[in-house]
Amino acid sequence: MPRPSVRTIASLVGVSAATVSRVLNDRPGVSEELRAKVLEGMREHALVAPAPVTEPFVGIIVPELDNPIFPVLAGAIEAKLGGHGVTALIGSSTAKGPTELDYISTLVRRGIQGLVLISGRHANPAADHGFYWQLYQRRIPMVLVGGHVPDLPVSTVTTDEAAGAAMAVAHLRELGHVRIGLAGGQGYLRPSQNRLMGYRREMRRSFGSVVDALHVESDYSLTGGHAAARRLLAAGATAVIAGSDLMALGAVAGVREAGLRVPDDVSVVGYDDSYLAAHGDPPLTTVQQPIEQMASAVATAMWQRLQGYHAPHVDHVFTPRLVVRASTARPPARGAAHETAAHETAAHETGGVGHGGAGA
Numbered sequence: 001m002p003r004p005s006v007r008t009i010a011s012l013v014g015v016s017a018a019t020v021s022r023v024l025n026d027r028p029g030v031s032e033e034l035r036a037k038v039l040e041g042m043r044e045h046a047l048v049a050p051a052p053v054t055e056p057f058v059g060i061i062v063p064e065l066d067n068p069i070f071p072v073l074a075g076a077i078e079a080k081l082g083g084h085g086v087t088a089l090i091g092s093s094t095a096k097g098p099t100e101l102d103y104i105s106t107l108v109r110r111g112i113q114g115l116v117l118i119s120g121r122h123a124n125p126a127a128d129h130g131f132y133w134q135l136y137q138r139r140i141p142m143v144l145v146g147g148h149v150p151d152l153p154v155s156t157v158t159t160d161e162a163a164g165a166a167m168a169v170a171h172l173r174e175l176g177h178v179r180i181g182l183a184g185g186q187g188y189l190r191p192s193q194n195r196l197m198g199y200r201r202e203m204r205r206s207f208g209s210v211v212d213a214l215h216v217e218s219d220y221s222l223t224g225g226h227a228a229a230r231r232l233l234a235a236g237a238t239a240v241i242a243g244s245d246l247m248a249l250g251a252v253a254g255v256r257e258a259g260l261r262v263p264d265d266v267s268v269v270g271y272d273d274s275y276l277a278a279h280g281d282p283p284l285t286t287v288q289q290p291i292e293q294m295a296s297a298v299a300t301a302m303w304q305r306l307q308g309y310h311a312p313h314v315d316h317v318f319t320p321r322l323v324v325r326a327s328t329a330r331p332p333a334r335g336a337a338h339e340t341a342a343h344e345t346a347a348h349e350t351g352g353v354g355h356g357g358a359g360a
Contacts, residue, residue: 004047007307013041017307018084025055029083056086056306058114059107061100065092067220067246068274069289070118073145076291077116080299086114086306093120101131114141114302123147123190141305143298147190148315155301155313157294161191162198164287164320168241168269169202171285171322176330177267178207181214181237183228183247192217195243195271211235218247225250226257229268233258238266238331245270245277248284252327263329273323282326290318 006024010017015038022030023038030038041047060077062070070092078088089107093100100120107115115135121127122144129149135142136152148156165182172180182199185192196215203210213235218224225247229240233255240255242248248270255266262268262282270277273288297316304311 009038009042009047012045012047013038015041018303021085025085029085056113057111058086058088058116058302058306059103059112060088060090060116060118061103061120062090062092062118063100063120064094067244068276069244069272072274073118073289073291073294076295077298080295081302084299084303086299086303088116104131104135108135108138108140112140114143114306116143116145116298116302119146119189119191120144122149124188125190125193126188141302143301145294145298153313155297155305155316157297157301157316157318159289159294159318159320161194162201164271164289165195165198165241166202167320167322168271168287169199169206171324172239172241172267172269172328173202173206175239175267175328177239178331179211179214179235179237180239180241181216181228181232181235183225183232183240183242183251184215184217185220185224185243185247187217192243199241218243220244220247222246222250222253226254229254230258233260233266239269239328240266241269241271243271245272245274245280245284245286247271248286248327249276249280252280263327265332267328267331269328277323278325280325280327285325285328286323287320288323289320293318 006020007017010020013020015034019030019034020038023035058081060074062074065071074090078090081088091098091103093103100117104115121129122132123146132142132149132152136154142154144154144156146158169180180203182196184196187193200210214232214237216228216231218228220243225242228247229251232240240251242251248268251268252262255262255268260266268284270284270286273286277284277286301314
């Protein structure tokens with residue numbers, strides 16, 4: 001008799017195709033009770049097991065490993081894919097190392113069966129997206145995280161970046177802040193654009209207008225956050241919303257360098273809720289990305305494509321949440337200490353006389 005497919009066995013036995021695949025290939029991750037159920041069900045239906053197949057192999061490419069949100073997200077996706085019986089390889093494309101395209105070319109030559117691309121060129125609307133279309137035409141399953149390619153029919157996973165920035169503004173407004181600054185990432189990146197949109201929308205809703213000087217573009221790094229905070233302090237900000245937890249830690253350093261305290265004089269909000277946030281000094285209030293939910297969505301979308309399901313592609317947009325910790329508080333009365341620090345920050349930025357490092 002013809003050998004049934006894994007999906008046929010799964011349907012008859014009443015379990016998932018991933019479970020059947022792990023049982024037939026003697027893979028871990030299945031309880032003895034469930035393994036026995038699959039084998040007994042096959043015997044009851046007189047099913048002949050299909051020949052073992054090679055375990056699916058998927059590449060996960062992140063833009064860097066310095067920002068902890070990327071390895072955390074990639075690791076969560078790898079674990080979720082493992083639950084489907086899929087092996088994943090994680091690679092990081094950096095400015096000084098292999099690029100995203102280098103990794104993709106190598107993996108395709110080695111017979112990769114799927115690609116999860118996190119904050120790659122698809123996060124830059126102005127970038128060349130031609131090779132994504134080439135991958136699609138070659139029928140290589142893809143899931144894009146943190147951006148999309150217009151009209152490309154593949155599943156995407158992201159958080160509502162605009163909503164996250166608006167949550168941060170609303171929290172600071174409720175504390176009494178008015179001069180709320182945004183230390184955004186590079187302006188050409190889609191997440192930066194979305195967060196700026198949410199920030200501006202909530203500032204207009206709350207205060208009727210937006211002060212351009214209270215938005216600074218920088219890069220998603222410690223030094224980027226430090227530099228942005230110095231400029232925002234010079235513009236009179238009493239609170240800083242950073243584009244990442246890494247930037248937020250840099251902003252805290254910039255505030256302290258200006259002779260001010262967090263949160264007594266200046267409040268700081270991060271973004272991501274990476275493992276750095278809870279262990280900051282002080283622990284960071286931050287916008288949390290739902291990593292486990294995002295990873296599950298990525299793994300499910302990839303598994304469906306690898307199994308040949310013809311489900312329509314889905315744009316998953318998850319809602320972040322604000323995690324309040326010790327880096328935010330009510331603004332201080334506008335006193336001499338803050339005015340002096342802002343003046344000295346401005347002098348430092350314009351090449352004038354620097355400030356002392358004493359605490360306020």
